[in-house]
Amino acid sequence: MFAITAARIAPDDPLSGLEAGERPDPEPREGWTTVRVKAASLNHHDLWSLRGVALGEDRLPMILGGDAAGIDENGDEVIVHSVITEPAAPGTTPRFSLLSEHYDGTFAEKVLVPKANLLPKPAELSFEEAACLPTAWLTAYSMLFDKADLRPGSTVLVQGAGGGVSVALIKLAAQVGHRVYVTSRDEDKRAKALELGAYAALPSGERLPERVDVVFDSVGQATWRHSVRSLKPGGAIVTCGATSGDAPPAELTRVFFLQLRVLGSTMGTWEELRALTEMCVRTGLRPEIDRVLPLKDAAEGFRAMAEGDVFGKIVFTN
Template sequence: MFAITAARISPDDPLSGLEAGERPDPEPRDGWAVVDVRAASLNHHDLWSLRGVGLPEERLPMVLGCDAAGVDEDGNEVVVHAVVGDPAAGGGDETKDPGRTLLSERYDGTFAEKLLVPRRNLLPKPPELTFEEAACLPTAWLTAYSMLFGKADLRPGSTVLVQGAGGGVSVALVRLAVQAGHRVYVTSRSEAKRAKALELGAYAALPTGERLPERVDAVFESVGQATWAHSVRSLKPGGAVVVCGATSGDAPPAELTRVFFLQLRVIGSTMGTRDELGALAEMCARTGVRPVIDRVLPLSEAREGFRAMAEGEQFGKIVFTV
């Protein structure tokens, strides 16, 4: 089968370790399913893997990719949940299983013609969604859904700030928060990305670090060091900052005095559960909300997608078709 693999690790030049070519077809095993992949989407996780984060050299070569939609052995159209874990070990939540992993960390990922995955990780693809749309859901959109509806504890009509417009999680947060009736502020260094966020329904889009006209109930943070102080200072007393990543670094001043004096909540969020993915897919099918797709490329041109993400060109998801 044709696949996109991490063949080498390079923290400084991640794309140098990217290879395209033939790999052995996956061998069936009990409790697992083989999926014919129709579409897969790119995440920053794939770039971090090429830098060696979460993917040690002894596991190379590794097929990259977390997200996919396709057809199982029985002809069913499916969406693939990327978290491989035991719900029982996490108290009913596989994302809290200490031994959990994502596809492409311990097991080959989705950037291939065929994918071997635990059968419980397959969910029915709603017929209302295309394969390309469904392939955007399992990582970025699921992370956003879990942050917004599972962690933030907001009521419709709340005020929220999304730091860093343009990435898959940020765009999903804007789209879902607008759908839920929240007043959404967005920040970005890019004027073009701020304009696109407004087109998605954001209430206002400001340059990164600029003071908001009001304090918000929740901040959704994936940038880290570069925006942390602004996030904490943008909250109302009792507000929450929900953190799913730290792409600019994870060691900013903690602002602890402000956190305890204003009784702020700092909440970590990683991915989402299988049940949440099912609920997200159903929400998209019922409401007409669709993932924002920046570009669709054939899998054979995956390097161009990686390059665009590495240079921060995209707004929304980059999708590969098989």
């Protein structure tokens, strides 16, 4: 089968480790099933894998990709939840990983996944739309509705406009009535954020007209100080990433004096993915898709993400 593979780890030139070509079909495994991939979406995780984050040389070559929608062995249209749970011995903690970390991912014609990781794809969602949900949109959903503990009509700041999680946060938060501030260095991306429902969009680092209840930060070092200083007393930062680095000044004096909270968030549960899918169906909310490319042209999508030339999700199709 045709697949997009991490063949080499290259921290300084990640795209040089990307290869496209034939790989063996998945081998049957008890409790798992093969899904014929119709669409798969690109995430920063895939780019970081090529840099060696969460993927070691000993596991190469590895088919990349975590998100997918396709057709299972019964002919049913399905969405793949990409969090793999390993059985644990009594008294120990289960091990969690994402597809493409220990098991081949979704940038292929077929992917092998646990049967329990599938959920029905509603007819209302296209394969391309459904493939955007399991990572970026699920992460945003969990950050907003589980970690943030917000009341209707709250004020929030989304740091960075353009990435999959940020765009999902803008659309989800606006949908439920929050006042959404957004930052970006890019004027066009700020304008697009306003079109998606943001209340205001400001240049990165610019002081907000008011302090907010919660900041959603996936940028890290470059935005951390601004995130901390944008919060009301008792507010919270919910972080799911550090694309600019993970060692900013902690601002601990402000954190303890204003009794701020810092909450980490990674992905989401199968149940949250089902709820997110239902929300999309009932409200008409749909993922923002930057571009759709045939899988054979995946390198173009990786290059756009590496250069920051993205607003929403990049989707590959078979």
